[in-house]
Amino acid sequence: MAVVACGLNVNGQIIPEGPPLLCCPTPVGTKEGVCEVHIACSHILWKTGAGWKITGYRNHDHNLEREMKHGWKISASEKRIAAINNDGAVVLREKGRWRELYFQRDVEDSSVMTAVDSGNLGPSVQQVIDEDSHHLAERNCLGHHSKSRTKFSSVCVEDNSLIALDEDGKTYSSGVPLPYGGNRIRAVQLGKEHCLALTTDGVVLTWGSGMRGQLGNGELCQTDRPEPVESLQGITISSIACGGWHCVALSTSGDAYAWGWNESGQLGFPAKENQEASILGTFIHSCQCPKPAHKTNMLHGDSKAVETSADVQSREDQKAYPHRTESCKTDARINMGRAKDVVNVQTSPRLLDFWNEDMAIIDVKCGDRHTLYQLEDGSVWSSGMNKYGQLGLGDTAERNEPCLTPVTGVTAMYAGGWISVFIGTGSSAR
């Protein structure tokens, strides 16, 4: 079992006292037994066998590790943490304090459940009720109070919104309107200004702002109610991932569909007609990542097939830029004929074609502006923003088509903010 990570490290999110950014997947110190990772911009929450650990920026949260219990299911944004506690209730930590969230039926539309949540920034909130006025919520709810009845199964949080999912597949929200439409929801994901849900029968629902194509409905507008993404109908979706302004859905057959904002190439398509379009270069980066001899094999767990990082680099170069390197061997797994047209905003799901066939994509994760694809052989490909090295490719150049990362044998991966984390076991498929 090994854990490596790359991306912003200016607060020691990945390794304490390390360089401010890590562009190579770097072993994460002593994180043995990590079973879950939640990544915010300035800090990372690790669930380990021994309980929760936090690395990076700590804001008044010195007791936080102890406060969170092992069985909790959590979700973290930069400023907030939400969790389903061991009683199945939704608790939210904000400004240094935990409080339980209650949900009530909307006065006007009884099909809508709204969180009674003082931290709410959204326009849909009927009331803003603080902790000490919870009696108001109880009075208004007339027994519909969820406290004693509803068992929640998961929660998803952003700085400005929150969605909880109960055991019956119903959703509860604050900050974004979410009526219960009869679909049993299996998973929810939040972007910066839109929401994504997956029903138990594999249908993707979207709602919120679609100004950057996030809703996948062919429009650039806002919707208040979850609506199925029409062009995905007939395709059974098995998992969804949501970046800041983009979405990826994975089908049961191992295809990936992406839509939304592509300003950094996070959809895996060319984002700009020419490089000068982004006129603001910022800092010159030279890799300062710690370089142990077997760095890229951390995930193998055994010592066979040790590659030098130079080997990996050259292999990666070939795969990343097959069309640029004349001498490179054609890699059968790259779709040479893939479209090269510029996409700034993709308003309807588009099949990712960087991967020809044969091998299924088994997981997708999104950071704010980058995307990670895990293939069934345990390799990981990445595309999008890379200013902080979050693509793990050994440099900080943005990629607008997925590139093979040097990590192998990956069993789980996580992305958030401008950071990626990979977990592997000893058994490698390569």
Next chain:
Amino acid sequence: MCTGSHGWSRIPSPGCCDQTTNIDQPVTRHRSFNAPARSPVRPLLLTFHLAGNMCSLPAPETSEAVSGDAEGEIQKLAELVRKGLEVVKRRVSEEAEEVRKYTGSKEAKGATRPQDNRAETPTLEGANAKRKSESSEDSDAAKRRAREDETHASEDEATSLRNASSGNDISHTGNSQEENGRPYGEGAGEGRRAEASVLAPTLRQFSEDMLPTGVEEEVVAGWVGQTLSRLLGFVALPSPPRDAVVSANALLDYTWQKLNTGHWQNVPVTWRLVFTWGSIAVVHLLLAGLQWGLSDATKALHAHFSSAAEIVRACDRGLLMGAPVGDNPLHTVASLLNHHARRSAQESVTDLPSETLPVSQQDEASVHCPLPSERCPPLDRFLLKCMNKGVPLKLLGIADHWPALKLWRIPYLREIAGARTVPVEVGARYTDATWSQTLLTLDDYLTRFVSNPAPGAPTGYLAQHQLLDQIPELRDDLLVPDYCHLGEEEPRLHAWIGPRGTVSPLHHDPDHNILVQVVGYKYIRLYAEDQSSLLYPHPDPLLSNTSQAEIEGPETDWPLLQQAQYHDLVLAPGEAVYIPPRYWHYVRSLSTSFSVSFWWR
């Protein structure tokens, strides 16, 4: 600049759709992309890609032998960089002082007046001791505040402890780096010593519990707030820690994402202020880096120019996307470095011969129903006859004293602002599907779109931009006509710079407007509000202030338009026109044209 409702008059508010998507992407394949642009100015500002690839201007491989000339250049640049640093340091120090005053948390021991400090021995030790005393004072104050705030007592205590320790760190860093500091080359070294002796003792350091005026703690509390205070704290140090550049970029990238979350209008102004102050911090770091770089004799001159250009870009990014901040050092720094930044361009920018020629009218325009004109009408008469009645008027002689009439030639604009980044509309009209916006340096814009446009290339128009707020030197070249002060608010100034053939489709604005022609000629046609039914207003509510009709197009295409009554005129240099609110107007340039508009309400 570019704030609030500014820049919205040309086209109404864009409702739910943000036009960021129209930018950078004339190639559009989905129907909704092609929706006509709703707001040409504001969304543009969001398109600065902070996430650009690394510095795109590689220094030439060969490091030319540093000739006497180059040495002179380096000394000149070093002096400007020193000045720039001084301006940034002074402004941040003032802000620190201001915040302390405002929070009232500490009129105590450490906060002596600048004059008192000058009396102190101006040594580095003094400065560092001062810094230390301020740090401890900050933590004291933080503790005091913590006691006042009962609910968060323990948290603030923690903060103050952290502050105390980091304050020490900072002083320490300052010391060690100063010891390691190499001399910078003769002139620069002297400048630096002077700076240490004169500036350092009077600097107020930003401490970690401080945020610039207007930045709401509620909004940025946590990592962003701490990062911003830390970065501003570095400004008082002789040299900032290494990872500061990454921190500063992370802060700006994070803020940029906030600016892109939700409708631009609804983003709390705090985030735009954070962007401005974050940019100031970045500019400080870049200036310090350039100062250091200038001492490296192995570096080619061109590398320094590239650094200067990067600093100017960072300034403009802050000015265009941030919120206005009083006495903004970004203006000064950009202006100081403009000259050297221009020299980083791959092709050296030489004034094209055509740019020095006088501008004459190139295109014909037949005036059928000339608008009445008057020479310098008295204020009361203008108020009664024009403003109150909504009657347009051609104004003669109101700009005769403007230095701009003589000065504003292309070489002059280049000299003042050639390296500055400006937003440019590309495409014939803002209602066209292929219309888009882009950001260019003024030099590039003038070369590619004004002086020497490629045949068949789309028109580029530097339109409706608050250039005079971005570049205050240009504002000094003109006088705001008295008429523009007849409203309740200060007039808002926009520049309109373009080649011949730029067109603003027939549209109306909600404000009073005086358009002054500075260079070249423009044809303008005016329709009163009561003619609206004949003017084919756009059905899209977002564009209802814009007509679909091609004003000078084939008569048969727009039959109703032919029945509409209008006035028209050609504006020559020094002439102006008053356009009342909601009065339809169509504008086409007949030559290279520079105009300034004044909007007021």
